[in-house]
Amino acid sequence: MKSPKIAMRSLAVACLGIVAFVQAQNQTIQVQVGGTENESGGIFQFKPSSFNATNGSVITFEFSGNPGNHSITQSALSNPCQPMSEGFDSGWVLIPTGGVTPNPLWNLTITDDSNPIYFFCKQLIPSPHCAAGMVGTVNAPSSGTGSFNDFLNNAKQTKDSGQGVGALVGQGASASAVPGPLPNGATLFGTPAATAVSASSGSGTSSAASAGGTSSANAGSKIQYDSRIFALLAASMGIALM
Ligand SMILES: [Cu+2]
Numbered sequence: 001m002k003s004p005k006i007a008m009r010s011l012a013v014a015c016l017g018i019v020a021f022v023q024a025q026n027q028t029i030q031v032q033v034g035g036t037e038n039e040s041g042g043i044f045q046f047k048p049s050s051f052n053a054t055n056g057s058v059i060t061f062e063f064s065g066n067p068g069n070h071s072i073t074q075s076a077l078s079n080p081c082q083p084m085s086e087g088f089d090s091g092w093v094l095i096p097t098g099g100v101t102p103n104p105l106w107n108l109t110i111t112d113d114s115n116p117i118y119f120f121c122k123q124l125i126p127s128p129h130c131a132a133g134m135v136g137t138v139n140a141p142s143s144g145t146g147s148f149n150d151f152l153n154n155a156k157q158t159k160d161s162g163q164g165v166g167a168l169v170g171q172g173a174s175a176s177a178v179p180g181p182l183p184n185g186a187t188l189f190g191t192p193a194a195t196a197v198s199a200s201s202g203s204g205t206s207s208a209a210s211a212g213g214t215s216s217a218n219a220g221s222k223i224q225y226d227s228r229i230f231a232l233l234a235a236s237m238g239i240a241l242m
Contacts, residue, residue: 027057031136033072033093033121034065043068044121044132050148052139053110059138061090063179063186064103069094070121070129071190072106074170077146080155081120081130082162085199088170089192091178092123096185104186106179112172116140118151120161128161138173167193
């Protein structure tokens, strides 16, 4: 039989274990959107581009790379540069030359860690960012089919990049707000819908937001309707949107 002292110590160790476990369940992972000119991968990348995250973990995408226009858009392994039906989407966030302070952030919460999550940037200018390697994975196998490298190779062979506008709510991960704050000069194009958007309701029909930010993304009618409702809601909450 254990002495009371050893029993107490065991209990303390068990408690510490539980605390560590709870903390592991609620990670915060910082991902830089866009890189710098002079680094490997250049300005078309997510950093880190591949990581694991348990349910409840928050992925904070920070638009802190070289100024430009980027999105975080969910796709599928076999179709890496096409917005996935009912996938998450940040919309395009344009950071003007010279950058802004503070950098806009987008928080994505993992809701299903049992399947890999794949995402890409749908910006086309000056060349499709997806094919240039601006892709990422969450909870993907470390090697072989479905791994980050497998997904990246698929993306690099893709000439086209879909421009459909998705939603804050995706498959296996969801956001509760659009990217923000948007300091003077930072602009959100193709505002994501509040609720899931299926491919049949217009995904893939919009045009790209230009690097200069002069054109807006024109989605299918249902998506546009959803976006307007959301923009109204967001505006009423004091969030500046274009
Ligand atoms: Cu990009």
